[in-house]
Amino acid sequence: MTFTDAASQSKTFARAWADLTTGFGRRELWLHLGWQDIKQRYRRSVLGPIWITIATGTMAVALGALYSTLFHLPLAEHLPYVTLGLIIWNLINASILEGADVFVANEGLIKQLPTPLSVHVYRLVWRQIILFGHNIVIFVIIAIIFPQQWKWTDLAFIPALALIAINCVWVALCFGILATRYRDISPLLFSLVQLLFYVTPIIWNDATLRQQGAGTWAKIIEFNPLLHYVDIVRAPLLGADQEMRHWVVVIVLTILGWTVTAFAMRQYRARVPYWV
Template identity: 50%
Template sequence: MHATSTVDSTETTTMTSAPPSSDSRTFGRALSDIRNGFKQPELWGHLAWQDIKQRYRRSVLGPLWITISMGITALGLGLLYSQLFGAAVGTFLPYITTGFIVWNFILGCLTDGTDTFIANEGLIKHLPAPLSVYALRTVWRQCIMFAHNMVIYLIVIVIFWNDVTTPNYTMTEGGMTHPGLNWDVLLAIPGFALLAINAGWVVVLFGIASTRFRDIPQVVSSLINLLFFMTPIVWTTDILKDKFGGTADWRDYVAELNPLYHFIQVVRAPLIGNAVSWHHYAVVGGITVVGWALALVVMRNYRARVSYWV
């Protein structure tokens, strides 16, 4: 596949034959890299799709295995935890299903993000393309997988339609009431857009850092399980309040101080008719600004060094 280079000849020479100079370390160069990356959707889009096809090469069902795997996991854990927590299957299974779908997107961006530039070593050294192309490749690949998994969401919603559309339904006995599935479901679109935008800075920041410090992918992998169980995916905030009573203490902040909880809620809540709290959007918006600021600083200072570190 031929790709048109959008990197000027001076920068290409700098990256391939000599250590980067201080002149290349500007926010203008970093922003230009990102803009030029977005101008090549045929490149990163093709690479992302090839990743999916390569993963399921010679498989009879191909990418459908993504959907089947998600469906089996959501069904098994949904039935188990609904019994453990005494929750109604009709509302708890959609809750867990959507939580898993969004979590898998976040998980993929974190784990694949740390390996983005390392895995693309050959292309980075031989293809004069913007560095952001490889970050977009990773994010778009996760978006494709997210779209596959949404098939399971549609199936679950159809099966439990009466449960999730009932006004003022509760997840657990005596828990918070929710309005039920309505036109607020459209809020999941900007919610996922925020998620994808944040995936961009996560991949850029962790990807560049991992090329310099190869322990970072191992650290992230080690923390994934802890992050999963600390995030309300297979449990709800109602369970914490019911378990420890209504008094306000540190337990009430276990979920609220977890940024992943807010990222999941901006997509999950409207999809299953849960009450949509605007403070989730405020937290996600703040993290978006800070995250991209850090990513741009890293892009400015170390973008030209990635080809030497991989």
């Protein structure tokens, strides 16, 4: 068998699917590595991972209090809104930015340990879910101080969070492959995500735009996909009515994203070890 024949055989959807399923099957490995990442980051620290919660909580309280005053919004409504927005944003933001560097950062393991590429992505997403779990404690505390009116339908945040995790996997896989081949993509994504933070309703909401007479911007911002990802988790946790359009957009983007990722995995998965 020639090198060309071997390369063509590796470029199949079956191989790409096998990478995903085999990688997921090695849960003990990526669950352990993800947890070790958290422990290593805060090694020799007295408070350890609690610093994650303190940092996020401080920012949430500061921004929530500041913008509720600037926009004349009730603190009891705006503080939980901003807190959840930041917590969900941190999950999405890290999956994009760290996902772009996921294979470069694991160069040693990729070259020395014969594991599916998806293992490194599952490790990344698992680590971010752990961080999300730390940060959601902030919202629980705020919800105790400012009680929310919840309904049974608000349990929809559970499948919504699972849907975001599924999206985080394809985002890290797709951007990870592209950024490994083209290193300029990583700083480009950093700039783009920074811009998206300001045009995503995290520290402001639609009511804020209308008060400022910028209703047209509210319609334009509908084209920001991250708005829909944030809302499907935040709305039920706030006890707010859920809008089907957000779910439709997220589900459509999930299908499109995994379709693109499947082709990227099929075509370039075998080349990643050489590119890193």
